[in-house]
Amino acid sequence: MKKFYLTTPIYYVNGAPHIGHAYTSIAADVLARWQRLDGCEVFFLTGTDEHGQKVEKAAAEAGIDPQRFTDQVAADFRAMAAAMGVSNDDFIRTTEERHRRACVALWERLAANGAIYLGHYEGWYAVRDEAFYGEDELVKKPDGTRLAPTGAPVEWVREPSYFFRLSAWQEKLLAFYEQNPDFIAPAARRNEVLSFVRGGLDDLSVSRTSFRWGIPVPNDPAHVMYVWLDALTNYITAAGFPDEAAARWPFWPADLHIVGKEIVRFHAVYWPAMLMAAGIAPPKRIYSHGWWTVEGEKMSKSLGNVIDPRALVAEFGLDPLRYFLLREVPFGNDGDFSRRALITRLNGELANDLGNLAQRTLSLIARNCDGLRPEIGVRIAADQALLAASGALADVLRERLQRLAFHEALEEVWKTVRAANAYIDHQAPWALRKTDSARMAVVLRVLLDALRGIATVLQPFMPDSMARMLDQLGVPEGERNLAALAEDLPAGASLPVPSGIFPRFVEAAG
RNA sequence: GGCGGCGUAGCUCAGCGGUAGAGCAGGGGAAUCAUAAUCCCUUGGUCGGUGGUUCAAAUCCGCCCGCCGCUACCA
Numbered sequence A: 001m002k003k004f005y006l007t008t009p010i011y012y013v014n015g016a017p018h019i020g021h022a023y024t025s026i027a028a029d030v031l032a033r034w035q036r037l038d039g040c041e042v043f044f045l046t047g048t049d050e051h052g053q054k055v056e057k058a059a060a061e062a063g064i065d066p067q068r069f070t071d072q073v074a075a076d077f078r079a080m081a082a083a084m085g086v087s088n089d090d091f092i093r094t095t096e097e098r099h100r101r102a103c104v105a106l107w108e109r110l111a112a113n114g115a116i117y118l119g120h121y122e123g124w125y126a127v128r129d130e131a132f133y134g135e136d137e138l139v140k141k142p143d144g145t146r147l148a149p150t151g152a153p154v155e156w157v158r159e160p161s162y163f164f165r166l167s168a169w170q171e172k173l174l175a176f177y178e179q180n181p182d183f184i185a186p187a188a189r190r191n192e193v194l195s196f197v198r199g200g201l202d203d204l205s206v207s208r209t210s211f212r213w214g215i216p217v218p219n220d221p222a223h224v225m226y227v228w229l230d231a232l233t234n235y236i237t238a239a240g241f242p243d244e245a246a247a248r249w250p251f252w253p254a255d256l257h258i259v260g261k262e263i264v265r266f267h268a269v270y271w272p273a274m275l276m277a278a279g280i281a282p283p284k285r286i287y288s289h290g291w292w293t294v295e296g297e298k299m300s301k302s303l304g305n306v307i308d309p310r311a312l313v314a315e316f317g318l319d320p321l322r323y324f325l326l327r328e329v330p331f332g333n334d335g336d337f338s339r340r341a342l343i344t345r346l347n348g349e350l351a352n353d354l355g356n357l358a359q360r361t362l363s364l365i366a367r368n369c370d371g372l373r374p375e376i377g378v379r380i381a382a383d384q385a386l387l388a389a390s391g392a393l394a395d396v397l398r399e400r401l402q403r404l405a406f407h408e409a410l411e412e413v414w415k416t417v418r419a420a421n422a423y424i425d426h427q428a429p430w431a432l433r434k435t436d437s438a439r440m441a442v443v444l445r446v447l448l449d450a451l452r453g454i455a456t457v458l459q460p461f462m463p464d465s466m467a468r469m470l471d472q473l474g475v476p477e478g479e480r481n482l483a484a485l486a487e488d489l490p491a492g493a494s495l496p497v498p499s500g501i502f503p504r505f506v507e508a509a510g
Numbered sequence B: 001g002g003c004g005g006c007g008u009a010g011c012u013c014a015g016c017g018g019u020a021g022a023g024c025a026g027g028g029g030a031a032u033c034a035u036a037a038u039c040c041c042u043u044g045g046u047c048g049g050u051g052g053u054u055c056a057a058a059u060c061c062g063c064c065c066g067c068c069g070c071u072a073c074c075a
Helices: A019-037 A053-062 A066-083 A097-112 A166-179 A187-198 A227-237 A261-277 A309-316 A318-328 A339-368 A381-402 A406-427 A429-435 A437-458 A463-472
Strands: A003-012 A041-049 A090-093 A116-126 A131-133 A155-164 A220-225 A256-260 A286-289 A292-294 A335-337
Touching: A003 A019, A003 A227, A019 A041, A019 A066, A019 A256, A019 A286, A019 A292, A019 A309, A019 A318, A019 A381, A041 A066, A041 A227, A053 A066, A066 A090, A066 A309, A097 A116, A097 A227, A097 A261, A155 A220, A155 A261, A166 A187, A166 A261, A187 A261, A220 A227, A227 A261, A256 A261, A261 A286, A309 A318, A309 A339, A318 A339, A318 A406, A318 A463, A335 A339, A339 A406, A339 A429, A339 A437, A339 A463, A381 A406, A381 A437, A406 A429, A406 A437, A429 A437, A437 A463
Parallel strands: A003 A041, A003 A256, A041 A090, A256 A286, A292 A335
Antiparallel strands: A116 A131, A116 A155
């Protein structure tokens, strides 16, 4: 069976999960579910990034030790994933022992290959950004203190540090990008990475001595590993590294890392360089998605407009939220989240277009066909046209999802939904009931089959709702994958009493 | 400063060399099976500006204007 390994980033635990985390995880989840539906053996990984000075400080401010602090926040992220219907196969935490072992093993391989050396680093360091800045980048305030371009306070730090010989990898990385043109997408992000690498690479500081909350460097416990080296390693930890006999090691290299655009460089430059330096295959693809604004404004704690995705689920339901996030904006672009836009999608597309189509079809069958699935009968051109559209969906979506074009995938499904609404109006089975009940039955069967195709391919996007729809369509549990669409369902099966899948959302008065 | 992207109907966007498209919103009509849902027709754009290439340019090239991303440097 074909294997497919995909990951979300591991989320940094210095804050609570918000809509951005939910978005990344939901998008990855749709792909994971799609690949399973398409017959792949999937390993879908998410988790939390728990080391680093910011976490150490946040824990200190909360008055608890870092491990307890991260236990709490990690539990919150795990709960968020569950609340979003995320079907991850594993949840990795960088504070786990398996991860420490993997990081140590990777470090030792890099050291053995001469890719790491001890030097020292000094400069202006911003704890908040986990980054050093050049003197010229700083903004001097009247009181003499300096701030990073991000506004974070900086302090002069001089410390010994291990370095990764990133500078040795410029040409090899460029050759790698050349040979793997799809490695970074979308194209705009690829251009940025190419431009960055062409500009020359400095060696990368990969250890710190200024704090303790991290994985100790082998044979030099005064140092802890740089959080990004630590964090990126999670993707091979979960595959069993360094045990290449592990059950999941055959999943490596990962088919896809989904990342936010702010961490493209780490994944597209540092990560493949480190892996190649250690003699490990780099991942196959990196895809960078965009960011959400909220009601037209940047999401920020100070504006107080950070959205808890669980509150949205409570108000609108999980599947409408999942649908909206992937339908509203091309993956890779930035987008704006607004209540009004969500309600428009929910009412217009889910309730009116699809939900109502299923409801009118199923209630006609319940009332006029004794609730039994009709015979296929003799089909005319209009029947075949609709079924050709719904029958093509699996192949069409496979191509769209290969490109992570979720919004195009959903638009393609909705073209068929609209065609089905036009079909039912033109065929008017409620009129045929009086004049030609045999033809009416054929029409209703066509609609039933078209809805089956639609609901089947929509399962990854809206698992619960589509499970209910397939229940109502009488599709057995074992016949809901893409391959099963090749077989017609037998006539005469008794269908359950239909009930609405997507109720219209009505804004509370006042 | 360098590299890159974007600017098309009221809104969100597709089209990227051959007589301007979709969804939503607006207007008119039909139907009444259905979650007052649906269907049909329709108003609406000098495709940011300007110059050029071409038989033909949203579509290619130059310049300008306005946004945005990555990156570098001076003080």
